[in-house]
Amino acid sequence: MKCQVKWTDGAQFVAESESGHAVVMDGPPDGGGRNTGLRPMEMMLLGVGGCTAYDVVHILKKQRQDVTDCHVTLEAERADTDPKIFTHINIHFVVTGTDLSEKHVGKAVELSAEKYCSASRQIAPSCEISHSYQVEETR
Known part of the structure; x- marks a missing residue:
């Protein structure tokens, strides 16, 4: 199983699975994020x-x-x-x-x-x- 996680900016990352599905992960504003995705x-x-x-x-x-x-x-x-x-x-x-x-x-x-x-x-x-x-x- 493989996946890829790419940093976009701040504390936001986009993760993509081997099966081709993607999800956004982000942190809270007090941690440099914008709260745009799951922790x-x-x-x-x-x-x-x-x-x-x-x-x-x-x-x-x-x-x-x-x-x-x-x-x-x-x-x-x-x-x-x-x-x-x-x-x-x-x-x-x-x-x-x-x-x-x-x-x-x-x-x-x-x-x-x-x-x-x-x-x-x-x-x-x-x-x-x-x-x-x-x-x-x-x-």
């Missing part, structure tokens, strides 16, 4: 959320669960001193569907956390990660 640590947190959400939906679909929606809320705490790494992340899933098995949802969350989510596993050695979920019926 790099926000991108890391979003990556964890996207990776684990993908896993959970994929696992549930393989189990023939009728998933109609899945959203993930992540709350992170960071160290007070440099490097200001993530020290704790809580990942909360809300999985919606028709006749979803709570047991299956719980197992999908567990499998993502313990086996499949490479983004979570990458940061887990230095960060405590907790998970919670709720199952909602499609209306």
Whole structure:
């Protein structure tokens, strides 16, 4: 996997992935930025959320669960001193569907956390990660 990050000015950078997608990263004005894009640590947190959400939906679909929606809320705490790494992340899933098995949802969350989510596993050695979920019926 390759990517490129190019400085534009101030604290703004444009990152382009090998697959051809681009995103703007920037810092806050007090750090020389103009607040025109995501902060790099926000991108890391979003990556964890996207990776684990993908896993959970994929696992549930393989189990023939009728998933109609899945959203993930992540709350992170960071160290007070440099490097200001993530020290704790809580990942909360809300999985919606028709006749979803709570047991299956719980197992999908567990499998993502313990086996499949490479983004979570990458940061887990230095960060405590907790998970919670709720199952909602499609209306």
